[in-house]
Amino acid sequence: MTEEITEDTxxxxxxxxxxxxYCLKTRNGFRIPALVxxxxxxxxxxxxxxxxxxDKYGVGRxxxxxxxxxxxDNGFIKEVGRTEEGRAMYVPCLQxxxxxxxxxxxxV
Structure with missing residues (x-):
């Protein structure tokens, strides 16, 4: 998905x-939506x-x-399936x- 990003996107x-x-106020909560x-x-x-x-962020598993x-739980990401290895695949809930x-x- 390497298409050019429009201003709206x-x-x-x-x-x-x-x-x-703003909503995920834990120490690393803000990182998850951005990573996904x-x-x-x-x-x-x-x-x-x-x-x-x-390990990367210095917390426990x-x-x-x-x-x-x-x-x-807060509706920022959702699981959409599993890889062949059984790992969860996530997508962002842009809404x-x-x-x-x-x-x-x-x-305002």
């Missing part, structure tokens, strides 16, 4: 990542390796899984960015 993506940072968006944009889905992410679970922008604009 850029706004959608930044709204989505901003909404994640990046991988999804490149390959059509994201694989979140809990151990790798935990269980803490990282809880962070990922928070992104799922969360649309909702976030609408809420911000309603406050």
């Amino acid at each position: 850029y706004r959608l993506y930044t709204d989505y990542v901003s909404a994640g940072a 968006l990046d991988q999804w944009h490149e390959q059509g889905f994201a694989i979140l390796r809990t151990n790798t992410l935990a 269980k803490t990282m899984w809880n962070t990922i679970r928070g992104a799922i 969360r960015g649309v909702e976030w922008r609408a809420g911000r604009e309603a406050q």
Whole structure:
């Protein structure tokens, strides 16, 4: 998915990542939507390796899984299947960015 990003797509993506940072208030919660968006944009889905992410961000595996679970429970990412190795494949729920922008604009 390496097509050129339009201004509208850029706004959608930044709204989505901003909404994640605003709503997922754990130490690393803001990272999950951005990671999923990046991988999804490149390959059509994201694989979140809990151990790798935990090591990278200096937290325990269980803490990282809880962070990922928070992104799922809050509707920022969803599982769409499994790889042949059994790993969950995730996609971003971009609608969360649309909702976030609408809420911000309603406050003005």
